[in-house]
Structures are given as C-alpha cells and as structure tokens.
Amino acid sequence: MTAYAQLIRHLQETDHLGAAARLLQWDQETGMPAGGESHRADALSTLAKLIHERTVSAEFADLAAKATARASGPDESRQMELVNRDLDRARKIPSRLVEETTRATSLAQQVWARTKREQDFKTFQPHLEKVVELKREEGSLLAPDTGTAYDGLLSDYERGMDTSDWTRLFDELERELPGMVSEIVERQKSTAERLDGIAALKGPFPKDAQMELNRRLAEALGYDFGRGRLDLSAHPFSETIHAGDSRITTRIDESELTGSVYSTLHETGHALYEQGLPEELAGTPLGMYCSMSVHESQSRLWENLVGRSDAFWQELWPVACTACPALEQVAMEDWIAHSRRVKRSLIRTESDEATYNLHVLVRFRLEKAMVLGDLQVADLPGAWNEAYRNMLGIEPPHVGLGCMQDVHWSAGLFGYFPTYTLGNLLSAQLYRSAAKAGATSDRATLLSWLRANIHAKARRFETPDLIEQATGERPTARYFLAHLRSRYLG
C-alpha cells in the first residue's frame, strides 16, 4: 500500500466518524426526543474531539508528509494541497477550543430553539456571548498576518476571496439594491393589493399535501430519492450523511404554501450538487463541494432562476395541482406573481430574491462588529432593529422576528452569511452562461450542464477559478442585478 493509499484510507475512516456526527446532528434536528439533548451534545463533542485528534495525529502528519513527497498528477497534488491546508488549520486551533466550541454551540442551539419561541433574548444572551468569544479566538488564530479575527473567519469559508473582495461586492449591492427594491415594490403595488385579496392563496394547504407536492417538485428537479430523503425540521436544511445518502428537510405552515415549496427547491438544489459529486473521491477533501458560496449558487439557481420562472410552472402546474388539490382554486398566473412578490419583510428565509441580500448585508455588518468587539452581544437586539430600519425600512416587533430568527450564530457560523450573497450572485452568473450554451431549455439538460461544469469538478479549484472556467469571468454582481432588472423591472 502506497503512502497516498494509506492516507486516503485514513481520511475515509475519519470521514466515517464525520458521517456518524452528521447523522447524530440530522437526527437531533428532525426527530430526536427532547430527553436526549445533553447526552447528544456530549456524543457530538466526543466525536468532534476524536476527529480532531485523528486530524492532528503524528501518524496522519507523517503519512501526509510521505504522500506529499510522492504525489503524482494533478488530482493527487490538489488532494495533498487540501490535506496540508487542513493540517495547517488544525495545528492552529487547540483541541480544547474545538471541544469547547462544539459543546457551547450544541447547547446554544438547543437554548436558542426554546428561547426564540419565548422571545427571551436575556436567557439566550450568555450562550451567544460564549459562542462569539470562542469564534473570536478561533478567527484570530486563523487570520492572515495583517488580518482581523473576522478576516480569519471569512477565509475559513471562502479561500479565494479576501475581505476587500467581499466589501467590494457588498458595496456594489448596497449602491444599487435599496433603490431597485423601492422601484420594484412601487411597480408591484396594484398586483400586490390584488394578490392580498385572493383567499385561496392563504390555504389551508394540508401538511400531507404539501409534503407530497414537495416530493414531486424535488423529483422534477432530478433529486434521487433512492439516495436521499425528505423530512420536517424547524429550520430547513440539507445534509449529506455519506455518499449515497444526501438528505433534505422542509417546514410546513398550512396557511402558506410558498414557504415549504421554495425551501424545498432550495434544499434540493444543494442536494443535487451533493448527489453529483464524484463517488470515487467520497470521504476525501478533494471529493467535497468547492465552497459554501458555490453550494449556495446551486440552491439559488434551482430555487429562483428556475423555480420562479414562467416555464417551470407552465410545465409543473398540473403536477402541483394533483399533489396539492387546494391549488386548483388558484390561477397559475396569480401563483407565479405571488411567488415573485417583493416585500420588505423581517424574516430572511422567507424573503424574496430582491430583498434577500439586504438581510445578509445587515448580518454581515453586525457579525463583523460583534467579532471585532465593536458591538456587544447585549446590544444586538437594538442594533439589529436599527439596521433593519435603515436598510429595509421596517422594524421587528420582537427578537423572535429579529436577531433571534436564524440558528447560525448559535451554531458558531460567523463569516458564513456572506457566502449566501455570493451564492446568489453566482447563481445568476452561472445560469446566464448555461443559457448562452443553450442548456436552459429543460431541467435535465441544465442539470447535465451543472454536473459537467460544477458538480463533477468537486473541490479541484477555488471558487473564483471554478466560476471563471464555467462562465469566463470572475465572480461579479452584474448578472444578478441584471437578472433582477429583467425579471422585475423589464
């Protein structure tokens, strides 16, 4: 057995522990009885520790050094580049910090779920403070020489981009988006009033019918249920347990259908990417998705570019009405108009494709300030409300609709929100290139184009390079803004 083969085996075994941790996590979100909370947190913490120990073990470092010296061909070289990058990262973070973060975030997420319902920020606050403190420490350890703790966290999610790239993209959006949103809202005024008067859009849409519809739509995008499943959870997500098992979840509100439909299309987009990764590289760094942003570009492409188009509903309307008969009371044109309503709203996950990035902008500014110590966690609710007033012209009535709406921060995901916006920008950029290549005429052809240009390439390239290969350009906000203009102001 060569050193490289031994290394691959070691990586795959570590990923088996990862698979176990992902299933423990998936189960915690979908069906674990509440009584298991603290023991589940302990089990997850031990797994994270063992994974970390394997990753920083002398045995693994030794194998990596030997395999690096003899790596041959571009795949082996890239594999070793990624392995050595992870090794460097792991060397920087002590296992004490890894364990503490796992325990703190697992607990904070559980407390978040409860206190969000009770609109009780005070009880949640010390948990979030602990998480911010731990992430600040982590960010400082990861930061490039001249960078801040927030740079460190950002670079952890997106290698090819530095803070100035991010600032440039967000500034570009901030210049154009608020005005564009005002224009769209004005343009949609009479349609909006008309849609508000349509009782059939308010359901009830029974849970089982919604689930059936969601299953049909996921299938229509090309999702393989033989290698996945659809469940309910408080916050929709997608998770790959291991190759051959990429799961999605949704949530149901019987008085509203677009919520579950578009979250399902979104998570299906993520899962399609996972189902398209090369199985022969499974369990290794090279076999993973390129980046969070590219992942989000896949979910957004299917959710927005495809899922809110006329062509999509013209084809799938009969299927939708069969699965969810309450839709028969709705005119297809109204449904499409309804799916494209632009509204200044409080909840990011329910926001439309035009205002969405304003929600992210708020989070980008606030999380950066918290990590850098410019904003105290205690002051978060007030700062949040002020930012929403400024950016969206509305203010949350309570923290459940305000700064406690997302699970992310309690899960320690700082530096993660910006990747959502980059994903949105890339979805439009990729879709435009697929269209130019004639690959948007039907969903199967579009999926093949994405399989060839994005999925099959796994993690062989950094985001900007992968995007340049697929579209001929580095990441830009241009096509996203053009898409909004064409769909909403055309």
Place this chain on the structure above:
Amino acid sequence: MTAYAQLIRHLQETDHLGAAARLLQWDQETGMPAGGESHRADALSTLAKLIHERTVSAEFADLAAKATARASGPDESRQMELVNRDLDRARKIPSRLVEETTRATSLAQQVWARTKREQDFKTFQPHLEKVVELKREEGSLLAPDTGTAYDGLLSDYERGMDTSDWTRLFDELERELPGMVSEIVERQKSTAERLDGIAALKGPFPKDAQMELNRRLAEALGYDFGRGRLDLSAHPFSETIHAGDSRITTRIDESELTGSVYSTLHETGHALYEQGLPEELAGTPLGMYCSMSVHESQSRLWENLVGRSDAFWQELWPVACTACPALEQVAMEDWIAHSRRVKRSLIRTESDEATYNLHVLVRFRLEKAMVLGDLQVADLPGAWNEAYRNMLGIEPPHVGLGCMQDVHWSAGLFGYFPTYTLGNLLSAQLYRSAAKAGATSDRATLLSWLRANIHAKARRFETPDLIEQATGERPTARYFLAHLRSRYLG
C-alpha cells in the same frame, strides 16, 4: 482527576462512539435510503474497529489497573469488577480466534440467508461445523475450571448461572409443559374454531390507525415519548442510542393486529427498563442492564403478564377503539381470547407464551449436544425434527421451517437461546412478587415497583442475586408454570 474518574471518562467516550454506531444502525433499519448501504456498512465497520482499539488499548488497561488499586465503595468496586471481567475475557481469547470467528460467522450468516431460502442444509453444514468448532474453542477458554465448553458459552451471557442451574430449569419445564400445552389446546378447541370464523379479526387494520394504537399502548405502559420514539422497521427492535433516547420499532401487517400490538408491548417493556436505568451511571458497564435474561423478563412481563390480562383490555379497550376504529367490529372478549390462543407451531418468533419455551428447550438441548460433540452437525436436521415431534407433536416439512429458521447459530450465538426462557420464567416470578407487594393494581405502581427493584439497580448484581433480592427466591420455573395454569387452565 483520579484514575477512576479518567477511566469513567474513557468508558463514556467509548460509549459515545457506541451511541453513534447505534444511531447509524437504527437509521439503517428505519429510514436510510437504499443508496447509502455500502457506505453505511463501511462507517459501521470503522466505528466497530475504533471501539475495539480503545477497549484493548494499553492506555485503557493501564488506567484500569490504577483505578482498580484505588477503587473505594461498593459501586466503584463493582464497576472495576465489570471492567476487569471484560479485560480478562479479551485476554483469554486470542485475536486469531476473534478474527477467525468474525470471518466464519460473517460468511456463515450470508450462506445461511441463501441456503435457508433454498432449503439446502448440505451447503450450509460445513459453515455451521466451522462455527461450532470455533465456539467450542472459545467456550473452553471461557469455561470455569471444572466446566465444559458449553458452560463457558452460557456464562458469557449469564454470569450467575451454571449449566446445572439451566438444566434444572429446563428439566422442570420439560416435565410439565408438553402435557400442559396438550391440555390447553384441547380446552381451547371450540373457542379456536369460533375465532377462526370472525372476519373482523382479519382486518383490514390501516397502518396509521395501528401506529396510533401502538403509540397509545406504549404510553399507557408508562413509556416516555419525551425520551424515546416509535418507528417502523422490518423486524421490531428496541435500541437505546444514549441515555434520554431509548427507541422502539414495530412492524405493520394490515390483515392482522396482534402482531404489531404485542411486538410494541414487548419492545416497550425493553425500553421501560432502559428508561429506568440510573442516568448518572450512563455509558459505563455498571450503568447497563443486568443481563439478557433480566432484559427479556421486562419485555415479557409487559407483553404477557400485563398485556394479555383481562384487566389491561378492560381499561384500554375504549382507547384502543378510538385509535383504531376497525376494532369496534370486534367484541372485547373475542379480542382477549384471540390474544391468548395457544397453538403448536413451527416458528419460535410467532409462538405463544405457552409453547414458546418448548421451542427454546429444543434449541438448548441441541446446541449443548453440538458444542459438547454429542451431536454431529450433519445429524442436526433429523435430531431437530425428532425433538419437535416429541416436544410439540409436529414436524417441519423442510429445514427452512426447521433447524435453519433462526439466524442465531450461524452468527455464533450459542448459549444465547436459554436467556429467552429464563426471561420468561423471571417475568412471572417478578410479577408474582409485585402482586404480593400489592403493586399490580395499576400500571404506574407496577412500573414503580420494577424501577425500584430492577431498573434502578442497573448492573450492580448478577441475575440470581438481583432476583433473590426482588422476590426472595433464586430463579425458578414454578411461578411461570403457575401463571400458565391459572390463565389457561383455571
């Protein structure tokens, strides 16, 4: 941190890997997409390897030695006795034998699954011979000084009992049971004919209604759904993922209701035991259930002693009819009589409480004879059929319904079948003591009695001692036979 505290932590961390493995397994049986099969098997195999490595590591042996030297108080001493027992066991069995047995049983199970379908004992025979030979060797290594190889295997499942104890119990059953079964079958003849003619007992009982009924029944026994859940699987089982999360499954056949009801009551009985174990000892040998037999006594007590009683259905019949309206077509008295039908049948897992132990008796005699060399594997089919003729008065038409029906022997489980029967005997012995203490008037009081006398004691005592503390007597068949007499011949 004391050596003892370090040891406990090591044990708990190993159990966290166990928890992950148990969830991967539970998920595989309940909802994993088929595409995940081979990667799931790889993940489970890696976890088993890592758990084994931790258990036989020099670090752990060293910790155990230090902790043993300083153990103080009965709990620490008993904890160390159990830890050292596992270590001694591992030292007695050379890894060559462990590996050979793993390979032989893995192969034998695969061959068994195929040859059982094809009713081909000849092809299976050399594989079973190999397993018997290896288990004989293992039994000799585990046997006490004056004991046989079969004593060694029996003691691996049940420490406090030797072969003469087992022989005494089975002899007692053999003297009384066959005659008693004849008498019961004769007594039930006209009722059986009448029940066969009742169409409503053959359903259909829709799946959702059965699940609702099973949920209500589990709750009625005291099962805490806040620390568990009920799902579907091909074969019903109960599994504790970790403390606070003890799950059960059932299977549904819409043409038959007693199958899912009694398997649910059975698995609920197992889970009630798990939910009653002291949480502060979780993840350590001392915090586990006492033995396989005591576990089975809990499932059988709720399934048979409680679940087939008049009082149980008199109270729960309205609940059952509400959950499963198809039951309204059935008279309660017929349902109870139906749940108590005694039939001489070929398949152990489908047999009633009166004939069940005759099935085990056959297996006890035959596996003992095979391990001791008194019966050649080649002669097993003939010996099996003869034993069924003598014991149950019926003969299997082929080996698939005969000596090849159970997976146990191909999996190397020799000495395991007897624990099923001991569990049945103990269920009656315990129920009778609870009744004498006035604890059987309602289910909550009965559960409290079991919590105090069995569950809370975890693995502090060996089976015969635990039973003597709870009932004032060593394990005996007397109360089980008395129960059958009273219920079926009273």
